[in-house]
Each structure stands twice: as C-alpha cells, then as structure tokens.
Amino acid sequence: MSATAGTDPAAAPGTEQGTVRSRSRLAVRLVVVVALAIGILFPLAENSDQGTMSIAFFALIFMASVTAWNIFSGYSGYLALGHAVFFGTGAYTIALTANDWHVPAGWSIMWLLPLCGLAAGVLAIPLGLVALRTRRHVFVVVTIAFFFIFQTLATNLSFTGGTGGLQLPFLDWNYDVYNERFYYVALVLVVLTVILSWVVRRSRFGLQLMAIRDDEDRARGMGVRTTRVKLAAFVLSAIPVGIAGGIWAYFLGSIYPQSAFDPLFDIALALMGFIGGIGTISGPLLGALVLESLQQKLTQTFSTDGLYLIIYGALFLAVLLLLPRGIVPSVAERVRSWRARRPGPSASAEPAAGTGVAGVAPQ
Amino acid sequence: MSFDSLIQAILDGVLTGGVYALMAAGLSLIFGVMDIINIAQGAMVILGAYLSYALSVHLGIDLFLGLLITVPVMFVLGMFLEWGFIRRLREGDRTSMSILITYAFAIIIEGVLTVLFGTDYDQLSASYLNSSVHILNFYLPDIYLFGFALAVVLLGGLYVMFFRTKFGRGLRASLQNRTAADLVGINVNRTRMLATGIGVGVTAAGGMVYGATSAFNPDSGYDLISRLLAIVILGGMGSIGGAMASAVLLLIAADIVATAWEPTWSILVFYAAIILVLSFRPIGLFGARAVRSQ
Numbered sequence: 001m002s003a004t005a006g007t008d009p010a011a012a013p014g015t016e017q018g019t020v021r022s023r024s025r026l027a028v029r030l031v032v033v034v035a036l037a038i039g040i041l042f043p044l045a046e047n048s049d050q051g052t053m054s055i056a057f058f059a060l061i062f063m064a065s066v067t068a069w070n071i072f073s074g075y076s077g078y079l080a081l082g083h084a085v086f087f088g089t090g091a092y093t094i095a096l097t098a099n100d101w102h103v104p105a106g107w108s109i110m111w112l113l114p115l116c117g118l119a120a121g122v123l124a125i126p127l128g129l130v131a132l133r134t135r136r137h138v139f140v141v142v143t144i145a146f147f148f149i150f151q152t153l154a155t156n157l158s159f160t161g162g163t164g165g166l167q168l169p170f171l172d173w174n175y176d177v178y179n180e181r182f183y184y185v186a187l188v189l190v191v192l193t194v195i196l197s198w199v200v201r202r203s204r205f206g207l208q209l210m211a212i213r214d215d216e217d218r219a220r221g222m223g224v225r226t227t228r229v230k231l232a233a234f235v236l237s238a239i240p241v242g243i244a245g246g247i248w249a250y251f252l253g254s255i256y257p258q259s260a261f262d263p264l265f266d267i268a269l270a271l272m273g274f275i276g277g278i279g280t281i282s283g284p285l286l287g288a289l290v291l292e293s294l295q296q297k298l299t300q301t302f303s304t305d306g307l308y309l310i311i312y313g314a315l316f317l318a319v320l321l322l323l324p325r326g327i328v329p330s331v332a333e334r335v336r337s338w339r340a341r342r343p344g345p346s347a348s349a350e351p352a353a354g355t356g357v358a359g360v361a362p363q
Numbered sequence: 364m365s366f367d368s369l370i371q372a373i374l375d376g377v378l379t380g381g382v383y384a385l386m387a388a389g390l391s392l393i394f395g396v397m398d399i400i401n402i403a404q405g406a407m408v409i410l411g412a413y414l415s416y417a418l419s420v421h422l423g424i425d426l427f428l429g430l431l432i433t434v435p436v437m438f439v440l441g442m443f444l445e446w447g448f449i450r451r452l453r454e455g456d457r458t459s460m461s462i463l464i465t466y467a468f469a470i471i472i473e474g475v476l477t478v479l480f481g482t483d484y485d486q487l488s489a490s491y492l493n494s495s496v497h498i499l500n501f502y503l504p505d506i507y508l509f510g511f512a513l514a515v516v517l518l519g520g521l522y523v524m525f526f527r528t529k530f531g532r533g534l535r536a537s538l539q540n541r542t543a544a545d546l547v548g549i550n551v552n553r554t555r556m557l558a559t560g561i562g563v564g565v566t567a568a569g570g571m572v573y574g575a576t577s578a579f580n581p582d583s584g585y586d587l588i589s590r591l592l593a594i595v596i597l598g599g600m601g602s603i604g605g606a607m608a609s610a611v612l613l614l615i616a617a618d619i620v621a622t623a624w625e626p627t628w629s630i631l632v633f634y635a636a637i638i639l640v641l642s643f644r645p646i647g648l649f650g651a652r653a654v655r656s657q
Contacts, residue, residue: 152634
C-alpha cells in the first residue's frame with residue numbers, strides 16, 4: 001500500500017495540506033472527546049433501565065476485546081480465532097483466585113483483574129511460540145485447535161469444577177448500582193485498551209507489524225525480526241482480553257466451560273473487527289458496539305437460539321461479501337475521494353488504500 | 364489393560380477410522396483443490412446425519428438407500444457454497460476469508476437445525492445398528508463394518524476420479540496453474556464448483572454413518588471439526604489416502620487412550636497431533652499436496 005500523496009501534480013503546497021491535516025486531526029479529537037463524554041454520561045441518562053445498562057456493559061466488554069484482538073490480528077494480518085482461550089483464562093483466574101484466597105466480595109476483587117491479564121499474557125507466550133511457527137492460514141487452524149484444547153481442559157480438569165463450572169463470591173451490591181459499577185470498570189478497560197492500540201499503531205513496533213501484514217518476506221528482508229514482533233503483539237493482545245474475561249466472570253457470578261470458552265466468542269471478535277474495519281482504531285469499537293448491542297437485543301427479543309444463530313450467520317456472510325474491508329475504511333475512502341473531487345487548493349489526493357501504512361490512514 | 368482389550372481397541376480404531384476418513388475426505392478434497400479450509404465440514408456432517416434422520420423417521424426410507432437422496436442434496440449445497448461465496452473472494456486473502464465464510468455457514472446450518480430439530484440429542488435407528496459380528500473374543504458392530512466398506516468404496520471412487528479420469532486431470536491442472544488451465548480450455552470455475560459439490564456430497568455419506576454410530580445434536584459439529592482438521596493435517600492437506608491412513612492411526616491412538624486412561628481425554632490425541640505435526644512437519648505425515656504432485 002503506497003501513499004502517493006506527493007505524486008499528484010495538483011497537490012497543494014505543504015502549508016495548505018497541513019491545514020487539512022490539522023483540521024482533520026481536530027475533528028478526530030472532537031470525536032474522541034464527544035465519545036468519551038457519552039461513555040461517561042450514558043449511565044446517568046439510562047439510570048432507570050437496567051436492561052439497557054447490561055447491554056451497554058456487554059458492548060464495552062466486546063469493544064475492549066475486539067480492540068485488543070485487532071492489535072494482533074488487525075495490524076499483523078494474522079487471523080487469530082482462538083482468543084476465547086484468553087477470555088476464559090481470565091474468567092477462570094478471577095474465579096479460582098477469589099475463591100482460594102478468600103477475597104471478600106466487593107471492590108477488592110477488582111484488584112485481581114491485573115492478574116487475569118497477566119495469566120492470559122503469560123499463557124500467550126507458549127501458545128504464540130507454537131502457533132507462529134506456521135504461516136497465515138495454518139495459523140488460523142492452530143488457534144482453533146488451541147481453543148478446543150482449553151475448552152476440553154476446562155471441562156475435564158478437576159480444579160476447574162468440570163461442567164458444573166465455578167461460582168464467584170456473591171456480590172450484594174444493590175440492583176440499581178450493580179450494572180452501573182461494572183459499566184465503569186469495563187469503560188476504564190476500553191479506554192486503556194484503545195490507548196494501547198493507539199500507541200502501538202503510532203510506534204515503530206506497529207509499523208513493523210503492518211509491514212509484516214503487507215509483505216512478510218520483504219519485512220524480514222528489511223530487518224524486521226518477524227517472529228519476535230508477532231509474538232509481542234500476540235501477547236499484548238491477549239492481556240486486555242484476559243482482563244475482559246475477568247470482569248465478565250465477576251459480573252455474571254458463575255462461569256461454565258461452555259460459556260467461558262465459547263466458540264462464538266472467537267468468531268464474534270473476527271466478525272466485529274471485519275464489520276468495523278480491521279487495522280483501524282475506531283473500526284473494532286464501532287463493530288463491537290453495533291453488533292454486540294444488536295446481538296443482545298436479538299437474544300432478548302427472540303428467545304429461540306436457532307433463529308438468532310441464523311440471523312447472526314447471515315449478517316456475517318453479507319458483511320464479508322458486501323463490505324469486505326469494513327465500515328470505517330469504506331467510509332474513509334468515500335470521504336477522501338469526495339474531498340479530492342472538491343475544487344480548491346485543499347484537495348489532497350490520498351489514495352484509496354484503506355489501511356495504509358503511510359499517510360493519513362483511517363483511524 | 365489386557366491384551367484382548369488392546370486388540371479390541373485397535374479393531375475399533377480401524378473401523379471408526381474408516382468412518383472418520385469418510386467425514387474428512389471432503390475437507391481434504393476441497394482444501395487440496397482450492398486452498399479453502401471448510402470450517403463448516405463438522406456442521407455439514409451433522410446436516411447429513413439430520414437429513415438421513417428426517418428421511419428415515421418421516422418417510423421410512425432406509426439409511427443406505429436414503430444416501431441416494433442426501434448425497435445429491437448436499438452436492439448441490441456444496442456447489443452453491445462455491446458459486447455464491449468462495450468464487451467471489453479476492454485471490455490474495457482467499458484462504459483466510461474462506462475460513463470466515465464457512466464459519467458463518469456452520470453457524471447458519473446449526474441455527475437451521477436447531478429451529479427444525481431442537482437441541483436434544485438424536486440417533487439414527489435401523490435393524491442392523493444393534494447387531495454385530497462375533498469373532499473369537501471380539502465384537503465388530505455391523506454398522507461399523509458397513510461404514511468401513513462404504514468409506515473404502517467412496518474414497519476409492521474419489522481416487523479413481525482424481526487420477527484416472529479426464530475430469531480429474533482438469534481438476535489437477537486447474538489447481539497447478541489456473542491461467543494455463545484456462546488456456547488449454549478447462550473451465551476452471553465449473554471444475555472448482557463440481558469439486559466442492561463432490562466434497563460436500565461425500566460428507567453426506569459420512570454424516571449418515573456418524574449419525575448411525577453416535578448421538579448428535581445441532582452443535583455436535585464443533586466437536587467434530589477439530590478432529591477432522593487433525594486428520595486432514597496429519598494426513599497431508601489434499602491427500603485422500605493420507606486422510607484414510609491418518610484417520611485410522613488417530614482413532615486407534617484415541618481408542619487406546621480411552622481404554623487405558625479415560626474416554627474424556629481421548630480427544631486430546633487429536634489436538635496433540637495437530638500441534639505436533641504443525642510444529643515439526645507442517646506438510647503432514649504423508650506429504651502435503653499429494654493431489655497436486657501425483
């Protein structure tokens with residue numbers, strides 16, 4: 001993906017192009033501030049409706065997870081379909097430690113969350129070392145295999161409670177603050193994960209990842225230590241997913257192998273990433289927000305499991321066929337071509353290369 | 364573990380290995396021809412089982428006779444999958460995208476089956492399902508013998524089709540070099556569509572035998588796909604003979620683990636195989652691209 005901004009003969013002089021850039025940067029900042037404000041103020045507006053609050057909580061859990069997944073899969077182009085391993089690891093970590101160490105129910109359990117992230121991150125090292133020996137499409141198969149291994153382990157090992165699952169310490173928070181508190185915990189995780197994703201994207205490390213996505217052999221030829229870079233991204237992307245699993249487990253109060261290690265979780269991350277636009281920062285957030293809210297609403301409306309699966313699968317197919325690059329890159333492309341066509345000196349001819357390495361890629 | 368139970372485990376492994384080879388053949392074929400990893404293979408096996416179930420329960424059609432209906436139905440489904448979706452993917456990231464597309468297919472199949480049949484476990488029934496041949500100290504269930512015979516016949520048929528017919532030559536040509544195949548007058552799109560159809564059609568037979576030998580519900584496919592992937596990876600993606608050999612090997616190993624240790628852990632044999640093979644010999648035990656090189 002080459003940024004040909006400078007090759008357009010009619011390109012505006014540096015200063016004017018700079019104005020456009022700073023203007024769009026201002027717009028991005030404005031969007032970030034508004035989104036954050038909505039995120040913080042949302043529970044106040046929805047105080048009465050606990051159903052909506054729980055949908056919002058699940059949406060945040062997925063926003064954090066997809067953003068984290070995107071740090072590895074979106075930037076490196078390696079499709080990982082086994083992140084439910086890290087989600088489940090986080091969930092089991094919080095349940096086991098809270099029970100074994102007799103942590104009293106309440107805020108103090110939240111201090112176990114970093115441990116969930118640590119467990120997921122440490123686990124990601126050996127898994128990544130094995131899986132990353134293979135190239136792209138075999139990698140997908142290995143991550144799926146890992147997922148099934150961990151589901152089997154959680155079902156059959158004795159300390160995980162088997163199919164009966166595990167109970168977490170009972171939390172006697174009042175009904176109307178329960179969802180709200182968990183909402184804010186999840187919101188903090190989303191903000192931290194987005195910052196992590198943003199930092200990675202802007203860094204030399206992120207550039208190396210995206211070079212691997214575009215052409216791994218050439219990246220290696222240019223001196224990128226591909227295995228090390230990929231492994232680091234894999235571990236980084238596992239940590240927030242583990243924490244999300246921990247929050248999710250404590251919110252529900254009990255976990256089972258089938259729900260903590262859920263194959264639909266794996267596919268949901270990929271689906272949300274693809275719908276929003278992988279490799280961008282806002283894409284995973286948007287995809288998770290739209291899809292998880294929709295899914296929660298669907299399950300609340302149609303109690304039949306089957307119908308919900310059909311709608312979900314059909315939607316997935318439609319997105320893959322109609323918007324293979326996702327909402328954010330497609331919209332960004334439209335905006336850019338509109339700007340380029342607009343008369344005036346501010347026409348900056350950014351190419352349509354959606355998630356380009358160089359230039360102003362969609363955020 | 365006594366010697367007799369070891370022999371019984373090996374016999375069971377060989378026979379169930381035939382059934383698994385039948386289920387995995389389509390996966391191997393489709394990958395070999397098009398570099399498409401069909402994650403929906405497990406769901407398609409279950410779909411085949413439910414089709415046979417519907418025919419035998421509602422219309423009273425014999426399971427083996429019913430294959431004359433279920434195989435063509437699944438054949439058409441496979442052609443639709445290729446024509447409607449796989450064909451429209453861009454060349455560059457086709458394999459990754461195909462995993463997502465077929466995953467979506469699996470979810471839809473599971474959803475449709477859940478709506479139609481519910482989530483309770485079902486099992487196929489026929490007079491020959493409960494009888495068995497008794498040799499020395501060992502029992503060989505009839506259905507496994509029939510299933511094994513069916514596997515040998517169908518996989519042998521696939522092999523002949525691949526390596527002894529003009530269609531097979533066109534198929535192999537179109538995956539060695541698409542452009543060159545186009546130039547010598549092979550209709551590559553049609554060839555691929557037919558190959559996907561055949562792969563999915565054979566799966567209907569695998570589904571019937573699976574449904575006759577184990578209880579299933581709409582989400583049994585998830586459990587199956589990991590085993591099938593292990594078989595195909597170990598056998599070498601695209602090799603039909605390799606799928607047969609590795610299915611028998613893995614099933615024997617799984618049966619021995621189940622007898623000597625505990626049935627719940629036998630599944631780990633498959634996962635261990637995937638990881639060991641991919642780590643140390645990524646092309647599979649029996650050489651990858653067998654379809655292409657022969």
